[in-house]
Amino acid sequence: MNDFKVTIIDSLSFYERCLQEQVDENAFRYEIMQPLEEMWQYLNAPLTPKTPGGYDVVMASEMLGIWTPRKNTSLIESNVASLKKTEIFSECRQVLRKSAQYFSEIGYEIPVDEFIVNILLGDPENSVLMASEGYSGFGGIPGYILLIVVPNEFNRTRLKSALAHEFNHNVRFTYEPFNHGDISVEDYLVIEGLAEVFAEELYGIEQRGPWVQDYDDEELEYTIAVMKDGREARGFDQVSAYMYGDEVAREQGYQPVGLSRNAGYTIGYHLVKDYLKNTGKTIAEATLTPSETIVNESKIFD
Structure with a gap:
């Protein structure tokens, strides 16, 4: 049985204060991001810039599409x-307990004592974030989950599914650590396919994220061919x-x-679906399976 602590950053109180008084980026840095300092260290983003105006967690957050107090509160x-x-x-x-239960059932003890979850308001001026229906997440470092949201009719019912997606990344990376600088296309297909199929398993296809597109047979075949190359x-x-x-x-x-x-x-979604169909494995078992095995047994590139 997986037993762990879940810490949820009280970002709501921070945002409510931002609407009532002048709040600067240091408050964002130390109240909202300092609990994730270890995660940011993995990503080479210091809590404070090493030189004035240099790269730090505030800049990194803005690149991810997170609203910071450097932008107008009207947003x-x-x-x-x-x-x-x-x-x-x-x-x-x-959501996290329900997700962990899938791994308890196959006897996998997730080697994480605490999950720190930060649910953050997105920047509606970030075009990449808004192109994914105003929400995204990050689960690349086990023990840390970010959910970035500009609430709207599409995403407000899908946030549990998005958390499950990021939790799957956390578990996957306890098995096969994420190598940001040297990851292959093939590895990334598997990572994202596993996470989205896992979320679908928990919350249904109607809660699937917009990152899985409905291709017709011709576009699917073409896209698989490009991925294969x-x-x-x-x-x-x-x-x-x-x-x-x-x-x-x-x-x-x-x-x-x-x-x-x-x-x-x-394509990652279809790859993992094909692997499960061909092998009879569960999505939890697949999450703890080497990428090469999943790709080969999916037969998607044969």
Whole structure:
């Protein structure tokens, strides 16, 4: 039985204060991000910049699409109450317990004593975030989960599913650590496919994220062929072009490879679905299976 502590950062109180008084970036840095300092260290983002105006957690947060006090509070004015109404703060622990149960059932003790969850308001001026229906997350470092949200009709019912997706990343990376600088397209397909199929298993296909697209047979076949040719490419800049598609690649300064939005997420989803169908494995078992095995037994590139 997996037993762990869940700590939820009280970001709501911080945002409510931002609407009532002048709050600077240092409050964001020390109240909202310091509990995640170890995570940021893994990502080489210091709590405070090493040089004035240099890279730090505030800048890193903005790059992820997180609203910070360096931007106008008018951007979050209506979103604070909307985020509270989703009830994700009160449901968060239940999501993680429910997710962990899948691994308890196959006898895997997750080697994490505490999960720190930070549910944050997104920046509605961030085009990449808004292109994914106003929400995204980060679960690349076991023990830490970020959920970034600009609340809207589409995502407000899908936040539990998004948390389950990020929890799956956390568990996966206790088995196969995430190597941001040397990850391959093939590895990333498996990582994202596992997480989205896991979330679907818990909360149903109707709660699936927008990153899985509905392709017709022709586009699916074409996209698989492009992925097959590029699946050995490594490094986050190259991988991103395959995962996010040409539109985001251009926005982020990466070389487009001829793919539509979120192509990698879509193919990863089908890859994992095919693996489960071909092997009869559960999604929890698949989460603890080498990427190479999943790809080979999915037969998606045969």
